[in-house]
Amino acid sequence: MAAETVRLxxxxxxxxxxxxARPDRANSLRPSELEALHRCLDVAEARPEVHVLVIxxxxxxxxxxxxxxxxxERTRGAVAAEQLQSDFERLANRIEATRLITLAAINGPAIGGATDLALACDLRIGSEHTAMTMPAASFGLPLYASALRRFATRLGLTQAKWLVLTAAPLDANAMLTAGFLSxxxxxxxxxxxxxxxxxxxxxxxGGTLSAMKRALNAASPGWDDSAAQRAHRTLVDAVDGDLIAKRIADAVAQRNS
Structure with a gap:
């Protein structure tokens, strides 16, 4: 599973x-790392007891x-550039849609496509050494549509345009102010x-968290009505009265102890 460059x-x-896990190359991602990340997701998603993913x-x-x-190497010609975009987009979209609750633990700078992988996660926290920049425009490389949607919906249209069109960098505190980090x-x-x-x-x-995640995603711009209907059905199916009653009783008992 390319254990030397992606660890699960x-x-x-x-x-x-x-x-x-390519610290000598700033953890940059080659096609082989993108494939390894999909395999890691396959393994994690196949374990029913797992409902949280940290990246x-x-x-x-x-x-x-x-x-x-x-x-x-891969952007010499329109076909290669399109394939490059689709590889990253497929991975980011999968992270966004997974049933797992995803946390981007952003320990340092996130650059280019890595910013979209982070935005695709449900939750994002950063260390004081975190920073971000999206330099695609300076390379003449247009971002794929779902990345632009994530920038706009997570950060707001004005902030998204500033970051994407100017390739402006943000430090950790500015990322917090912009809503990139919580x-x-x-x-x-x-x-x-x-x-x-x-x-x-x-x-x-985990079932409740996953159902609420789907409903929140479906409520955001860019998701169609059918997604909202499926998310509502998932919320209904996630209700477990016995579990709810037990956990409320445990919380009350703990509060009163």
């Missing part, structure tokens, strides 16, 4: 962790996006915070 682990029975990077970078040498954490507490958040998600009923 299970720190808790309910949690899968994917780590970009992070080894070393100083989250990911520098598509490997520049591969980018040059939280910025000191570097020496980052892994502790990631573990605490994943533990909290792991303790919640």
């Amino acid at each position: 682990s299970f720190p808790l029975p309910q949690v899968a962790r994917i780590e970009f 992070t990077g080894a070393g100083r970078y989250f990911s520098a996006g598509f490997d520049l040498a591969s980018l040059v 939280e910025v954490v000191a570097a020496d507490r980052f892994e502790e915070r990631v573990s605490a958040l994943t533990g909290r998600l792991a303790s919640m009923p």
Whole structure:
């Protein structure tokens, strides 16, 4: 599973962790890494007990996006450029749509396509060393449609246009202000915070979280009415009265103890 460049682990029975592991190349992603990421998702999604996925990077970078040498090699001609775009889009769209609750633990700079992989995740936190930039426009490479949708819906149209059309960089605090991140954490507490958040998600009923994720996705711009109807059906199917009653009773008992 290209273990040397993409690592999959299970720190808790309910949690899968994917780590970009090319720190000597800023965790840049070649076609082989994109394929390995799909295989990692296959394994994680096949485990019914897993309902949380953490995506992070080894070393100083989250990911520098598509490997520049591969980018040059694969963008010689319209067909190659189109294939490059579709590879990244397919992966980002899959991350967005997976039943797993996804957390981008952005430990360092996220560049290019890696920013879209992060935006495709449900939750995003960053260390104080986090930064982002989307340089596609400066290369003359138009972003694929779903990436533009994610920038616009996650960050707002004005902010999305600024970041995409000017290739402007943002540091961690600016990413927080823009809504790219929900939280910025000191570097020496980052892994502790990631573990605490994943533990909290792991303790919640996975079916309920997944159903609410689908409904939230369906309520955002860019999703059609049929998606909303399917999401509503999933919400109804996720109701487990006995489980709800037990967890409420446990919470009350804990509060009163």
